[in-house]
Amino acid sequence: MNEDAIRLHSVSRRYGAGDSEVTALDQVSLAVPQGTFTAVMGPSGSGKSTLLQCAAGLDRPTSGSVVVGGTDLTRLSETRLTLLRRERIGFVFQSFNLLPSLTAEQNVALPLRLARRRPSRARVREVLEQVGLGDxxxxxxxxxxxxxxxxxxxxxxxxxxxxxLFGDEPTGALDTHTGREVLNLLRAMVDAEGRTVVMVTHDPVAASYADRVVFLVDGRIESDLAGARADDIATRMTKLEAAPC
Incomplete structure (x- = not known):
């Protein structure tokens, strides 16, 4: 039986104060089982990126709790939260954020160097081989x-x-063919290695690679789909975007 890799309980995130206050997340509760692939979708401004940032410990919720692997992120100091992100959470964004002066293997080893750990060349080559870039x-x-x-x-x-592993539009800057290659890699990591992947995307085809698609509207979970095809996901998104405010 899968345990939850991530649990959000009544998570709200508000920005500003008074008349200018904006609620990005509104009492969101969500469980993500270990070894699953979850996609998060919704209209523009629905709170997708805020949900990802709170779940990954990049942003603190205004209220509620976020638990990753049994650790309540909302109870950690900034120092301990930074260590947890560095050691237990991975991030892939739309922008690659590679350092241009470093080689591929040096870029890959960078998180370990920042953590003052000596990177093993064998481990670096292993993950490069894993993503098809050993050469x-x-x-x-x-x-x-x-x-x-x-x-x-x-x-x-x-x-x-x-x-x-959290992805914020990880295929957004890629052409269709290359994007599918990256999605196949993410899918294989879940199926073959039991990793947990949570990905924000606007692309119904990308979302169809996930086990479950969670739809946000106005900072709340509106619905979800399990094992859905791209056309079913696109239909759901069209209805959400056309719904009256």
């Missing part, structure tokens, strides 16, 4: 295609063996 270890970002750069970013996220 590009000494190439710099300018010598790699966009898809290859995103795979380096994925390898960098995997180097610490994170409990959960």
């Amino acid at each position: 590009r270890a000494r190439h710099r970002p300018t010598e790699l295609s966009g898809g290859q750069q995103q795979r380096v970013a994925l390898a960098r996220a995997l180097i610490t063996r994170p409990e959960v």
